[in-house]
Amino acid sequence: MHVEGEDGDPPDFVEAREHVLETILSFERALRTAGASVPATAGIDAARALVEVGFDDRERVRAALRAVLISQEADIVAFERLFPPFWRRFAEGLDAQGSTDNVQDAVDRFGIPSASPPEPEEGDEPQLTEDEEADGAEVAATDRTVTFSAETEATPGGEDETTAIYSPSGRSERVSMGRAMLRESGDLEAAMRSLTAALASLQGRRWGREGDERVDVRRALRGSFGTGGTVVSVPTHAKKRSAVSATLLVDVSQSVLDTIDRGFLIDFLRRAVEEWRTVRVFFFDTAVREVTDAFRTRTPLEALDALEAAEAAWGGGTQIGQAIETVKREHPDAVDRNTTAVVISDGLEVGEIELLERGMSWLSAQSAAVLWCNPLAASPEYEPTCRGMAAAMPYVNGLFAFTGPDDVAEMARQLTQRGTAGPIGYEHDGRGRA
Amino acid sequence: MSDSPGTTGLEVDEAGLRTLFDEQDYVAEDDIVTTVLLSLRLGKPLLVEGEPGSGKTELGKVLADGLDTELVRLQCYEGLSAENTLYEWNYTKQLLAVQAGDRGVADEDASVFDEDYLLERPLLRALTHDGPRPPVLLIDEVDRADEEFEALLLEVLSDFQVSIPELGTVAASQPPIVVITSNRTRGLSDALKRRCLFLHIEPPSMAKERAIVREKVPELDGAVAAAVTGAVQRLREEPLLKQPGVAETLDWARAIAALRHDGEDALTETEVRNTLGCLLKEVEDVQRVDDALLSELLDSAERARAQG
Numbered sequence: 001m002h003v004e005g006e007d008g009d010p011p012d013f014v015e016a017r018e019h020v021l022e023t024i025l026s027f028e029r030a031l032r033t034a035g036a037s038v039p040a041t042a043g044i045d046a047a048r049a050l051v052e053v054g055f056d057d058r059e060r061v062r063a064a065l066r067a068v069l070i071s072q073e074a075d076i077v078a079f080e081r082l083f084p085p086f087w088r089r090f091a092e093g094l095d096a097q098g099s100t101d102n103v104q105d106a107v108d109r110f111g112i113p114s115a116s117p118p119e120p121e122e123g124d125e126p127q128l129t130e131d132e133e134a135d136g137a138e139v140a141a142t143d144r145t146v147t148f149s150a151e152t153e154a155t156p157g158g159e160d161e162t163t164a165i166y167s168p169s170g171r172s173e174r175v176s177m178g179r180a181m182l183r184e185s186g187d188l189e190a191a192m193r194s195l196t197a198a199l200a201s202l203q204g205r206r207w208g209r210e211g212d213e214r215v216d217v218r219r220a221l222r223g224s225f226g227t228g229g230t231v232v233s234v235p236t237h238a239k240k241r242s243a244v245s246a247t248l249l250v251d252v253s254q255s256v257l258d259t260i261d262r263g264f265l266i267d268f269l270r271r272a273v274e275e276w277r278t279v280r281v282f283f284f285d286t287a288v289r290e291v292t293d294a295f296r297t298r299t300p301l302e303a304l305d306a307l308e309a310a311e312a313a314w315g316g317g318t319q320i321g322q323a324i325e326t327v328k329r330e331h332p333d334a335v336d337r338n339t340t341a342v343v344i345s346d347g348l349e350v351g352e353i354e355l356l357e358r359g360m361s362w363l364s365a366q367s368a369a370v371l372w373c374n375p376l377a378a379s380p381e382y383e384p385t386c387r388g389m390a391a392a393m394p395y396v397n398g399l400f401a402f403t404g405p406d407d408v409a410e411m412a413r414q415l416t417q418r419g420t421a422g423p424i425g426y427e428h429d430g431r432g433r434a
Numbered sequence: 435m436s437d438s439p440g441t442t443g444l445e446v447d448e449a450g451l452r453t454l455f456d457e458q459d460y461v462a463e464d465d466i467v468t469t470v471l472l473s474l475r476l477g478k479p480l481l482v483e484g485e486p487g488s489g490k491t492e493l494g495k496v497l498a499d500g501l502d503t504e505l506v507r508l509q510c511y512e513g514l515s516a517e518n519t520l521y522e523w524n525y526t527k528q529l530l531a532v533q534a535g536d537r538g539v540a541d542e543d544a545s546v547f548d549e550d551y552l553l554e555r556p557l558l559r560a561l562t563h564d565g566p567r568p569p570v571l572l573i574d575e576v577d578r579a580d581e582e583f584e585a586l587l588l589e590v591l592s593d594f595q596v597s598i599p600e601l602g603t604v605a606a607s608q609p610p611i612v613v614i615t616s617n618r619t620r621g622l623s624d625a626l627k628r629r630c631l632f633l634h635i636e637p638p639s640m641a642k643e644r645a646i647v648r649e650k651v652p653e654l655d656g657a658v659a660a661a662v663t664g665a666v667q668r669l670r671e672e673p674l675l676k677q678p679g680v681a682e683t684l685d686w687a688r689a690i691a692a693l694r695h696d697g698e699d700a701l702t703e704t705e706v707r708n709t710l711g712c713l714l715k716e717v718e719d720v721q722r723v724d725d726a727l728l729s730e731l732l733d734s735a736e737r738a739r740a741q742g
Contacts, residue, residue: 039628052475053468063468071627073483073618073634427673430718
């Protein structure tokens with residue numbers, strides 16, 4: 001940045017001005033490093049803005065810099081997190097009238113960890129240094145090697161389904177269950193019909209809520225052949241009702257099996273495979289296996305027999321991120337832009353959260369929509385605060401309760417009324433949740 | 435292309451701006467005052483985002499009223515074109531002039547393509563305004579318009595001038611004060627955002643909302659105004675399909691003021707239930723307010739009333 005009139009200014013003033021410019025540029029870079037979208041000319045605008053509002057009032061400087069450096073709401077959190085260290089350095093430098101650090105060093109002083117979610121507590125304390133972060137990661141890694149206690153999601157009221165102790169590396173066992181638990185439910189049949197209709201009529205990414213009124217030139221041209229080249233009617237692009245294409249990622253870890261009605265789960269999956277056109281079902285705990293073929297049966301009992309015959313296993317720990325990564329690597333064709341991805345899991349991830357975030361990001365980008373069915377979400381006290389669920393939520397179109405046919409019917413109702421882009425999920429449950 | 439086409443030429447300081455907002459009964463926090471002040475001094479358009487009903491459009495109107503200047507409003511919608519926003523030729527008038535033989539199309543001295551036959555639309559009107567003070571150009575809900583319109587807007591906002599092929603370039607003698615609002619139904623282009631100062635109006639705190647209700651609905655008793663905001667704040671904790679904004683709170687406060695005879699009584703269950711339509715605009719949201727929630731709303735209202 002060019003500084004005018006440098007020769008004629010007193011040395012202290014020049015030094016202070018250099019400090020202001022350098023700190024602003026550092027702040028700008030720090031914001032970019034944190035993932036904020038800072039306009040290219042923001043540095044110049046920020047300097048102009050500070051000249052207008054002055055340097056001495058913290059709140060005024062904050063408001064001015066926020067106006068010029070931030071251009072979308074999502075970046076405000078990063079700004080508010082990074083402003084306190086900026087201000088301290090800015091004010092200290094002006095008091096001392098001098099600063100010799102280079103820009104990169106200044107960026108480092110902001111202690112940007114990464115473009116990760118903000119720390120829960122905001123304050124004037126600087127962020128973790130890289131070393132501290134590394135320590136934290138190490139502690140987390142150590143945690144993962146010992147027995148993992150399921151995170152309590154529904155803290156108030158203490159729902160009992162989240163208090164069990166699960167091992168992240170627990171061994172899977174052969175699929176087995178009491179035959180008496182398996183039954184065909186008429187309620188589920190009706191609910192599945194509604195869900196199938198809702199998923200089949202979802203708007204794709206190309207279609208707005210109001211449809212697409214553009215003229216379909218090809219159809220108009222084809223139609224004109226029959227009338228000697230005269231276009232009699234002008235057809236527009238219309239959305240075709242399509243069959244359901246879905247990929248079901250089913251968490252069969254012990255924590256899920258303990259909370260879900262296994263008979264309902266098997267019947268749901270069997271009906272999905274039966275009714276939907278293109279379906280792939282993957283079981284995962286610490287490993288992933290495709291079990292679609294086992295569900296191509298007429299009754300839940302046959303499905304269970306098929307699962308046993310295929311030596312499918314369940315009951316290990318939950319590694320959702322790893323599972324998605326495996327699907328991505330080994331079955332890249334399982335998800336495309338017409339596919340609705342349905343994840344059935346309690347979200348109590350014991351694997352690496354970064355891997356889960358990466359996997360969910362891929363799933364969200366590849367698929368038409370991501371629906372998350374969580375048996376824990378049926379509790380009125382439920383909040384998706386456990387680390388796995390919290391990391392996955394930004395990539396999920398809707399998080400629904402999943403304990404029985406009523407939940408499936410509710411999911412279908414919301415999808416029919418509002419589509420995947422609307423306000424859907426357990427928090428909008430229309431059955432009188434508090 | 436310059437990013438800073440010039441200041442608005444207004445001599446406004448912070449104290450003056452605060453007085454302006456106070457006079458217009460607009461409750462503005464420090465962030466809003468500083469950002470608007472910067473916008474006026476740097477001559478940059480102000481891009482205002484926030485929840486529906488948070489007072490974005492009101493900000494433009496308040497500025498125009500407070501500065502005693504013209505408000506030129508452009509409401510955006512899908513399919514908005516240059517003809518609707520910049521200018522159109524008055525074809526009927528042109529045709530009549532040509533038929534009457536006064537003017538011709540090619541005749542340079544008496545062409546039908548001059549200002550007499552030009553219909554100015556909002557953007558051009560804001561540029562050609564010749565009052566003592568620059569007008570306030572309010573471009574409302576820009577996210578509803580197409581990206582093509584955004585490109586057009588970029589051109590206008592960069593240099594505050596428009597080229598009319600038949601007439602030449604029309605440049606603003608004094609750049610308008612530009613307020614652009616967006617509800618974020620789609621992302622705006624980086625180019626547009628770069629040219630603007632960004633102001634995100636946060637949902638109001640309880641104290642701010644109470645102050646707004648008192649300013650805007652003076653006929654409502656102060657304690658009842660506090661009760662109203664207390665109930666609304668509690669209601670916002672619910673996962674509603676459509677959260678009530680400040681505009682809905684004001685509607686509700688006005689409804690209660692209009693219906694009650696004795697101004698100081700506490701809110702009653704019947705009163706709240708009968709006027710809930712002013713706050714909630716979705717059937718499912720209204721259904722969510724059962725007896726238990728209603729009683730919680732009244733408790734919150736009573737607590738706020740006691741504190742207020």
